[in-house]
Amino acid sequence: MKTLDEYLTLAEKAHGHLCAGQVLGVRLAMLGLRKLGIADAERERKRLVTYVEIDRCVTDAVALVAHCRLGKRSLKFFDWGKVAATFVDLQTGRAIRVSAKESSKQRAKQMFPEMEKEHGQQKAYAVLPDAELFDTAWVHVEVPPEDLPGFRGPRVVCAECGEGINFQREVIANGRTLCRACAGPRYYHPLP
Ligand SMILES: [Zn+2]
Numbered sequence: 001m002k003t004l005d006e007y008l009t010l011a012e013k014a015h016g017h018l019c020a021g022q023v024l025g026v027r028l029a030m031l032g033l034r035k036l037g038i039a040d041a042e043r044e045r046k047r048l049v050t051y052v053e054i055d056r057c058v059t060d061a062v063a064l065v066a067h068c069r070l071g072k073r074s075l076k077f078f079d080w081g082k083v084a085a086t087f088v089d090l091q092t093g094r095a096i097r098v099s100a101k102e103s104s105k106q107r108a109k110q111m112f113p114e115m116e117k118e119h120g121q122q123k124a125y126a127v128l129p130d131a132e133l134f135d136t137a138w139v140h141v142e143v144p145p146e147d148l149p150g151f152r153g154p155r156v157v158c159a160e161c162g163e164g165i166n167f168q169r170e171v172i173a174n175g176r177t178l179c180r181a182c183a184g185p186r187y188y189h190p191l192p
Pocket residue numbers: 015017018019020021022057058
């Protein structure tokens with residue numbers, strides 16, 4: 001595993017700036033990988049699927065250290081607004097969820113009370129022990145075959161909109177094969 005500083009250099013470059021979220025995210029992912037006994041996620045790229053629960057700075061750092069990407073299907077996003085991630089070891093079936101303690105911000109403030117908040121957090125998150133920053137829990141994650149990176153399956157076409165659907169995301173409604181948008185609530189609405 002790379003050192004915290006090495007990861008932070010990479011994270012700063014990938015994310016565009018160094019921030020408290022990068023430090024927390026690198027620490028969070030390093031802890032998760034260490035628990036799973038994965039020394040180098042890049043070298044063992046087929047071994048890990050990571051579930052993230054927020055779309056913020058911290059997520060970029062987690063994805064970097066875990067070497068998981070949305071485009072590789074090894075990064076899964078649940079929009080729960082929580083600073084937490086679950087690392088699933090596909091080789092062993094073990095999974096560890098690491099979440100930031102609600103008290104971590106307060107701890108950072110106590111540590112560097114004279115510092116401006118963002119800078120103080122960056123420094124504190126780099127040095128506070130894991131146990132003061134995170135909670136960890138062994139969990140079970142069922143990763144269905146169609147969610148795995150490299151899954152190959154039939155591609156079907158939505159009977160309503162005619163768009164192709166991959167990864168068995170189709171829905172059968174009243175005997176028709178539909179995409180999720182046509183079958184239920186959609187996040188976009190066609191303009192008249
Ligand atoms: Zn940031």
